[in-house]
Each structure stands twice: as C-alpha cells, then as structure tokens.
Amino acid sequence: MIRRVFIVNAALVATLIMGVACGQQVPINAAGATFPYPMYSKWFDEYHKKFPQIPINYASIGSGGGIAQVTAGTVDFGASDGPMTDMQMKQFQDKRGSAILHFPTVLGADVPTYNIPGVATALNFTPEALAGIFLGKITKWDDPELTKANPGVKLPSSNIVVVHRSDGSGTTYVWVDYLCKVSKAWEIKVGRGTSVNWPVGLGGKGNEGVSGSIQQTANSIGYVELIYAVQNKMTYGKVKNASGEFIQASLASVTAAAAGIPMPDDFRISITNAPGKGVYPISSFTWLLIPSKIADPTKKKAIKDFLAWMLADGQKMTEALSYAPLPRAVVAKEVKAIDKIQ
Amino acid sequence: MLSLRRKTVNAVMLSLTGVCTVLAVGTLLFILGYLFLHGGTSLTLDFFTKLPKPVGEPGGGMANALLGSAKLLLLASCIGVPIGFLGGVYLAEFGGSSFSFVVRYTTDLLNGVPSIVIGIFAYTLIVLPQGHFSTLAGGLALGVMMIPIAIRSSEDFLRAVPVSLREGAMALGASKAKTILTVVIPAAKAGLLTGIMLNLARVAGETAPLIFTAFGNRYWSPGWEQPTAALPVMIYTYAISPYPDWKQQAWSAGFVLLMLVLAINVFARMILSKGGHAAR
C-alpha cells in the first residue's frame, strides 16, 4: 500500500517535472486518415486557442498507419476512414491490454466524376451502371444502361476509360464497399479493401492523380472525394439510392445517409447504400480511434474534453470546409460514450 | 591538314553537345521558372515567421517547418557526410582490393533502396523502441540516405586528382595521411562540395522517409525528442489537399525549399573560398 502511494507520488512528480520542461504543455500526438486532416487541423488549432496548454498534433499518415501506430503505442490516439476489424481490435487488446473505442467525427462521400466532350450536365448513374463500368462489362458511353437513365443527354459511342485511385485509401474503400453492396458480381470478383485488384482502368495517385487523368483523357470516368470535387469545381454525377431516387451528393444528403441507419454501440458501421429518402448512397463516417484506458491523467482529461468540445462547437465548423456534420442522434450517443474512456 | 570529314565530325559533335545542353538546361530552367511563378510570386513575410493556419484563414506560414527542415538537414549531414566522406577516402586512397569492390557495390545498392523503405527502417530501429516519433529518427533516416551519394561522389572527386600531385607530395617525404590531408583533399575541394550540395539537395526534398519518423507537427518542436514539421512533408500534405489556398502554399513552400538549399549552397561556397583555395 505504502509502496503504491509512493509510486503514484513519484509518477505525479515526474509528470510535473516533465510538464515544466515542456513549458507546462501536454503535447498530444495523433495520426491517421488523410481525408479529415484539414478538418482536424482546424479543430485542434481552435481548441489550442481555447486551451493553450494542450497542443494536439495530428499527422496525416493514412488510415492504415493510424491503426498501426495507435496499436504500437507511438501516438496517443489514431484516426481512420474505415472501422477497425475484429482482428485489429483483438490485436490492440492483446498489445495494449485495453479496448479501443471508435468516435465518428464527420462524414464524407465519393462522387463519380467524368470527362465526356460535349456533356456538361450532371449525369444519372444507376448502381448497375457504375458496377458495370468498373467491372469492364459496360464499355461504351451509349450503353443502354446509361442512356436509359439519362434521357435527353446525347452520349457518344466512345470507349469508356476508367480511372481509379492507386494508393490505398478510405476513398477507395467506400467506393468498392458500395459496389459490393449493389453488385454480387463485384463482391465475388473484386471484394472490399483500401486497395483492390481492379478489373479495368488506370490508377491515379491521390485525388489529384485521378482528377488530372480524367481532365486529360476524353471519355473517362473516375471517383473522387466530394470535398475535392466541390473545392475544385468538378462536374459530378447523381447516383440512384436505395429508394430509387437520383441524388447528387451534398452535405445534407450525406448527413441524411447517417441519420437513417440504426447506430450500434461501438459506432462501427458502414452507411453505403443506406435506406431512406434523400440519402446519397456512397457516404461514410470517419472515426477517431481512442484507447479506452489512458494512463496519463492530464492527457485523458484533455482528450475527453476535446471530444466533448468537438461534438458541440466543433460540429458547427464542418460546413465551412465542406465536410458533412454528424446527425444529432449520433452526437447524443457519442457524448454518452465519452465516459467509457478511463 | 585536317580532312573535311574530321572537321565536319568535330563541328557536328560539338554542336550536338550544345543541343544536349539546351535541352537539359532548358527543361530544368522551365521547372525552376514554373516553381517561381506559382510559388515565389505569392510569398509573404508571414510564411517565414508564422505557424501554419487552418484552411480558409489567411496569413499562416511554415516557420516551424523551415526550422524543422534545417534541424533535420543538420542532423542528417552530421551522420551522412563524415561517414560517407571518410568511406570515400578509403575507397579512393586505400582501396583497390576486392573489399573495395564490395563496399562500392553495397553503396550503389543502398542508394537504390526506395526512400520509403529507409523510413520504415528508421522507424523499426528508433521509433518503435523509443515509443515515440522524433526529430532524431527523421535525421537518422535522412543521414542514412546521404551516405551513398557522399561516398560515391567523394571517391569520384578524390580519384580525379592527378597522380602526379600525390607523387610530388610523397617525394617530398610526406606520409600518405599527410598527402591526403594537405594535397589531395584541397585539390578536390570544389568537387567534394558539389557532391555534398547535391546530396543535401536530394534529401532536403524527401518526404517518404520522414512520414514515419519525423512525423510532422503543426507547432514548434523544441529539442530533438519530439515530432517535428519538415517542409517536404508540409508540401506533400498541402499539395494533396482539396483546398486551393493550401495548394498555393504548397507551391510557395516548394519554392522556399529550393531557396533554402540555394542559401546553404552559397554559404558553403563562401566559407570554402575564404579558406584560401579558389573554389569554383
């Protein structure tokens, strides 16, 4: 007992000294997904202004990197565009001796973007058309599957050039996750992953690799992040959702996708092809990955405070950067989950 | 008298080298000009004095990344240049055996290892055992990358020093070490500097080995034990972001990175020319 008190005291003294050494700051390091980086850097910057003693430093090293680093314990928390798998969660449990918690932060969406000379309107895409094009079954722009959905648009009889992401990314995961849900053939032949074995097409590195290739190749189609398309004023198509409506991606239609789905307690859920009216079907959450046990009391408090702030004030900043905010129900559920961090 | 054929060959070949120069230098100048137009023209003082700002807020800078890059380069040079240079001295002055062949071969191999693999290497060697990312790990990764170019360029330039110079010094009774130190190295100085500058320039622009080691930082990074920002990493994250104002900053940072290398280069040449021997 006495010994334990001694250790706790020693630890306290040590933290104090360390705190003094760093100018009484508690630097918190986090790493992971690239997609929410601009949003996170804005949040952490604003939060730092409010609480100057807590700089949170976030590096966008990729979702896989985020999961690996939080598991290795080199960062205080991680971030990912895809939920961790059961096996990854077990690995975390084995290595760190506690569970990992998922906290959704914002929503993103993938949009189909294309370059067809003479076509400047937002085309309608059925799930069958998208799956067919990316499987290499639909090879011409005037395929009946496309002309049927786009009455009045004159589509050329040219070969379709498919462009996809070549780097492993959450954007790709969301895209192929959607294709898996709407096409049995895709699920069997290709499957889900941050990188897959594409049946057809050119690979572009990152959003600019894809958009650059599309700009320079006539009759091409690819997919990019909604924010990238909005900020760079690209043309992108509408996609038919589960209720049969052709919906163009927007912050509202993306948030709607998250509202219509029952949320599990661990927040790990895919919302592609979600049911409901006005829902954009190729949407997804992005998550913070936070260990359920944080040894350092200062860091624990800082992280919990940040989460509470992010769910209240932070959500109001999302739309200025073109991110879709969380639906209210999800926010309420997350606020309760903050107490799980011990 | 020269035959017409020999004259023509002479003229044709010499003009061809001129064409090569125009082609090569033209492309390179185009890139420099492009960078200047896209990045240099929108530079402000804030860039050098302020911390990064979030998207949409004007007036942010990359002061921390500038300092971070300078620290990383300093650390990398402290590791890479001495080892590479002395290794090069070995190959040029003591080498000649099959062991030298092995060293030379290995150097070329190390040089061909993709920079991201070097990053992973430094990550498993330093970051994992220490449990955190640091300037130190980033500097080591860059330092390892510097060794091959340092060793090969030093060897090349030391070898280019004529044998007659060495023989002269030896004939005067100087020991081999003294000859190398007082005759060979000074004679090769301009070349050695070229090698080091090329080397610094190369690692200054590297992103991949830093992502898993120096990690990046939006704030200042005191000391050597914390994650640090670096210009190429900032350039990379900003260049691939969706926002036009960050992309703009990425171009500016690219231009500044070149200016940083230029400044180091000029500075080094000034020191060298003060040292006595005319440096080109």
Next chain:
Amino acid sequence: MAASSTTNFSARPSGRASTFWQRLRSGDDIAYVVTLTCALTILAITALLVFELYKNSAVPRHQFGWSFLVTTTWDPVAGQFGALPFIYGTVVTSALALLMAIPLGVGAAIFLAELAPMRISNALTFLIELLAAVPSVIFGLLGIFVLVPALVSIEPAIRSVLGWTPLFSGPFYGVSIFSAGVVLTVMIIPFIISISREVILAVPAEQRDGALALGATKWETTWNVVIPFAKKGIMGSIFLALARSLGETMAVTMVIGNEPKIHQSLFAPGYSIAAVIANEFAEATGDLYLGALIELGLVLFGLTIIINGLARVLVLTTTKKGAI
C-alpha cells in the same frame, strides 16, 4: 576479409620499412583505420536493412516461395501477391530513363566543361544542382499537369516516326511507362551533369594539350582523351542516377498509370516496385499484405544487385572496345 585487408596494408607505399609505431605517428594507420571503419559502416547498415526486410517479409515468403517473383496477380483482397508486373515496370522505366539521360547528361556535361565560358557554365551547373532539391511530389504534380498534356500533344509525332514498332502501339492515355521514363530522365539528369562536368574539369590540362598539339580536333581530344580519362567518374554518376531512378516513388506513381499488368507497348500503363510500396504501405493491414510489400522492397534490392552487376559488365566490355 582479413586477407583483403592485409593486401591493402602491403599495397600501401609507406608500409614496408617503417615499424608500426612510426606508421601510427605519421597518421597513416589512423587514417586507414578510421576510413575503413566508415566503409564498414556502410556494409553494416546495408546488412541490417536487408535483415529487417528479410525478417518482416517472412509470412509471404513462406506462403508464396519463389512464385512471388513470377506471378502477375496483385490482389490484396484475396491475399494473392505476385511481383512480376512491378519488376517489369521498374526495369523498363529505369532503362528508358538512362537511355535518354546518359547522352543528354554527358553531352551537356562535355559542353559545360569544355566549350562554355566558365562563368556561364558555373551558373548553369549551380541551377542544375538546385533541381535535385525539388521534392518529388512537385515533379509528380508537374508530371501529371504539364508533362502528360505535352506528351499527349506530341504523341502523333512520336507515333509517325516510331509507330511501326510494337513498342509504340495501342492507345495512349498520357499516363504510361513512357511518361514515367521521361519524368525519371528529368529527375536524374542533374546527377549526371553536375558530377560528370566536375570530373571532366578535373582532367589535367596537359592531357588535352598533348592531343591538340598532335593535331587532334577539339572533339577528337574530348572523345579520345578527356572522356576515357574521366570515365570512372562519369560511370559513378550514372550509377548514382540509376539507383535514384530505381527507387523513385512519388513522381513515377503520378504518371505511370499504376496498372499491375505487363504490356508490350511503352505507351501502355504499368507499375513500379517503389511506386506500389509508397502507394499501399500506409493503408496496408495484416501480416501477409504488409509482408508482401516489404518483400517487394527485398525484391527491389535483389533487382538492384542484378542490374548493377549487369551495368558493370557492360561497362567492362565497352571499355575494352571503345577505348580507342
């Protein structure tokens, strides 16, 4: 190794008569030991690196064995990994880059060292060296937004001259093996020019004067006297350039098309080892997938061994023939 270091000792001119202490005082042995240690450090680092790569690629090595090298499927979802398309892409892009960069680079180096006024030559070389510092992501962006459109516009011209070969057949989308070769050429040229120029400048003036006095033209002097004299250094610069092109990631991946298939045409998309590692490493999860990427690093290492060896053999044979 012990044997080789003894040969070294006896090969040193001051080695014979003096005692160990005399030699130590003169600094020769200190110099020898210090420089040798540095040379050994390279071996140690490389060995450690290979060991790490080997250790971390155990899972795919056991699962696929040698078939990893000769199969062409790369399917992270199904856990099928084959390296052949990446090996092909790496070899072809680097070869293309050298094919274009060596004549251009050495030609420019000759001009800058032998013909251009020293002041201009110095200024240009200075700028060229600066280019080595351009981050590869910027080369990549320039590649996709400037070079690719330019190549698309001159494609008909290339095709009309070389279109009869199967190497330039099929549709051209701008991103291709060929485009990657061009980007690499631009990236490696600074190494070849600046080191070669420096080495050529270091050739003693007597060598040139002698040949010129014998009535050789400027070109004959350069080609038959200066270049052979500087050859070792020029080769060194080419090896540096080759290594850089083998390991380049960001710029290549932007313009190569990233399709893990082998096409006959250089106008078709491809993929390289370094590019796939950089593309997929950050998002890869699971021992097999991560291991496969690390094994690719090991393969690239092996490939570098072979290519370097072949290049050395090539140099040896051409030296005998071309020395004149």
